[in-house]
Amino acid sequence: MGSNASQATDALNEVIAWRDGHIVAIDQTLLPRELHLLHITTVDELVDAIVRLAVRGAPLLGAAGALGVALAVGQAGREGWDAERLDSEVKRIADARPTAVNLRREADAVAAVIPDGAPAVEAAARAILDTTVDVSIRLSERGAEYLTSERGGGPLTVHTHCNTGALACLGWGSALGIVRALHNRGALASVIVDETRPLLQGSRLTCWELDQLGIEHQLICDGAAPFLISRGMTDAVVVGADRVAANGDVANKIGTYSLALAARRAGIPFVVAVPESTIDAATPGGDQIPVEQRDSAEVTHVLGVPAAPPGTRALNYAFDITPADLVTAIVTEDRIIHPGT
Amino acid sequence: MGSNASQATDALNEVIAWRDGHIVAIDQTLLPRELHLLHITTVDELVDAIVRLAVRGAPLLGAAGALGVALAVGQAGREGWDAERLDSEVKRIADARPTAVNLRREADAVAAVIPDGAPAVEAAARAILDTTVDVSIRLSERGAEYLTSERGGGPLTVHTHCNTGALACLGWGSALGIVRALHNRGALASVIVDETRPLLQGSRLTCWELDQLGIEHQLICDGAAPFLISRGMTDAVVVGADRVAANGDVANKIGTYSLALAARRAGIPFVVAVPESTIDAATPGGDQIPVEQRDSAEVTHVLGVPAAPPGTRALNYAFDITPADLVTAIVTEDRIIHPGT
Secondary structure, X not given: OOHHHHHHHHHHOOOEEEEOOEEEEEOOOOOOOOOOEEEEOOHHHHHHHHHOOOOOOHHHHHHHHHHHHHHHHHHHHHHOOOHHHHHHHHHHHHOOOOOOHHHXXXXXXXXXXXXXXXXXXXXXXXXXXXXXXXXXXXXXXXXXXXXXXXXXXXXXXXXXXOOOOHHHHOOOOOHHHHHHHHHHOOOEXXXXXXXXXXXXXXXXXXXXXXXXXXXXXXXXXXXXXXXXXXXXXXXXXXXXXXXXXXXOOEEEEOOHHHHHHHHHHHOOOEEEEOOHHHEXXXXXXXXXXXXXXXXXXXXXXXXXXXXXXXXXXXOOEOEEEEOXXXXXXXXXXXXXXXXXX | OOHHXXXXXXXXXXXEEEEOOEEEEEOOOOXXXXXXXXXXXXXXXXXXXXXXXXXXXXXXXXXXXXXXXXXXXXXXXXXXXXXXXXXXXXXXXXXXOOOOHXXXXXXXXXXXXXXXXXXXXXXHHHHHHHHHHHHHHHHHHHHHHHHHHHHOOOOEEEEEOOOOOHHXXXXXXXXXXXXXXXXXXXXXXXXXXXXXXXXXXXXXXXXXXHHHHOOOEEEEOHHHHHHHHHOOOOOEEXXXXXXXXXXXXXXXXXXXXXXXXXXXXXXXXXXXXXXXXXXXXXXXXXXXXXXXXXXXXXXXXXXXXXXXXXXXXXXXXXXXXXXXXXXXXXXXXXXXXXXXX
16 A cells, blocks of 8 residues: 555544644545645634535534534633633534534533533543444444345445545444445445535545545446446445434435435335434424525536536535435444334 | 527527538537537548537437438548448448437438438438427427426426437427427426536536526536425426337436436426437337446546546446336327326
C-alpha cells in the first residue's frame, strides 16, 4: 500500500476527533480529490461544516453534536457567554439539520452534563464517540450474520446507496459496515454503489472507502438501480437511515425508496442498518418526519458545473420515506426488527 | 422574446433537415450552453453524431437513418462505391445504436428505394420526416385527450423522464408532445423533469425545450422521482420509449422502470407515448430487447468532471425494461393500448 493509501486507511479510523480543545474532522466535500482535515474551533464553523455536508451521516452527526457541545462550552468560557447564550448555541448545533435524529439526541445528552463542568462534558462527548464505534461494529457483525444465514450459498453481491461507512458512522459504518463484515468473513462477492445524486456521496465517498478497504465494487447511476435489481444482479439491498419512525417507516437519502420498490418486486431483502439511537419512538410514522429541502443549485448544477439552463427551478428533497411494509429487516446493534411482517 | 429565444424556437422546428445534399442537425451534446448546427456530409460523420448522442431520441434516430441513406447514396456517387460498399455503409448507420428500433426500420425503408435512384431516395427520406412530424402531433393530441378524460378536474402536473420533445422526435415530440398539447388546451399545471443521469438529457434538453415553449417546470434528481410521486405531487407519469415489445414491455432510458413502480404504488397512470413505428412486433418481450451498455466514463464523470476515484469501475446500461403489467396505457398516433390489463 502506498503512503496515500495508508494515510487514507488511517483516516477511516479518525473521521472526527477531539484534539486540544477543538474538533478535527475530514472535509467530506473535498473527497475523493483531497483528504483535508478541518480544524473546527467555534460553533459557527461547526454549523457551517454540518450545513454544507463537510461532516455528514446520521451517526457521525451524533458524534459531531456531542463534540459540538464540548466546543460550545469551551467557546463560552473564552468569550464569557451566559447560560442563555450557551443554551442557544447548543440548540443551533442540534438544529443544524432537521432529518437526522442523532444530531439533536447526542447534543442534548451531552448538554445535560453542562452543569458538571467542562471536563465532564468532554468526557461525555468522548464516551459517545467510543460507543458509536462499538455500536457500528456490533451492528455490522449482526447484519453480516443475518444476511449470510438468510441468503445462504455463495458470496453475496450487495447493493447500497449513499455513504454509510466510517465516514458516516465511525467504526465500520452501518450498511457499509455490514459489507465490511461480510468481506472479513469471505462472504462478499461485490458491491453495487449508487452514485447518489445530487451530492454524489456514493461516487465520491463510498467508492473511496471501498478502494481503501480493497473491496470489489461497481458504480451506477441512481436510475439504473431498479433495473439491475430486476435482472438479478444483486442479492440484497442494504442501506442506512437518518431516522426510523416508531412504525418502521424509514427516512434515508433521497433515492432509497426506489430500491425498496425494486427489491420487493424482485423478491430480494431490503435491509436497513441503523444504531438503536436512529430509531425515534417519538415519531409515530414517516409522515411526521420532517424532510429537509436543500438549495436548488445542488440539482441544477453537478460538481459546481451548470447542467440546466440559467434560471431553471428545481425541487431538492434530501431524503425520502420508505414505508415499513417494504422493509424486510432493520438491523441494529441489539436486534433485528421485521417491520414489514 | 429575445433573438436567442426566437432562434431557439425556430430551431425546435428544424432539429434535423436535408439541405443541399447533406444533413443539418442540432448538436444536442452542446445544449443548453450552445445552439450549434452540425453539417453532416459523410456516413462516418453521421455514425459519429449518433454514437456520441449529438443526434438522439428514437423517432429522430429514425429520421436520421432515413436521411443517412440519402447521404450514403450521395457519397457513393462521389466516391464511386459499388453496391456492396453502399449496402455495408447503410448497415453501419442502421446498427449505430442497438436499442431504438426506429433507426434500423427507417434506414431499411429508404434503402429499399435505392434501385430507383438518388432523387427517389431523397424523396423517400423527406417523406419519412414529414410523416414523423405528423405522427408526433397526432399522438400528442390523442395523449392529451386521454389524460384529460382519465384524470378530469383541474390542470395536470405531469412527471417525465429524459427528453422526448422536438429534439427527440421532430414535431412536438412524444411524451413531451403530450405535455405541449395539454399546455395548448390550458390543461397543464406544471411538469416535473427528471435530470436523467448519466447524460442529463432532462436538465440539458427538456428544461431547454420547456423554456422555449414558456411551460412551467421543475427539475429533480432521478432518485427523487418515486418520493415525489408517493407524496401526490404529480398526476401522471408520461414517458417515451426506444422500443415496445409485442407483449407491451417497454425499453426506455435508464431510470424509467422506477417511475412505473412508484406510479403503480401511488395509483397514478404510467403512460408511454410512442409512434406505432416504435412498437416492434418481432420482439416478443422485454427480455429479447438488447440493452446497450455504454462507456463507464459517463457514470464515473459528470459533464466531463471526475466524480469517483480514478480507476473506479462502473456499469452503464443506457435503457431499462418496464414490464407490461406496470404500463397503464401506450398512446400512439392511431390508438391507445392497455397492456397492463
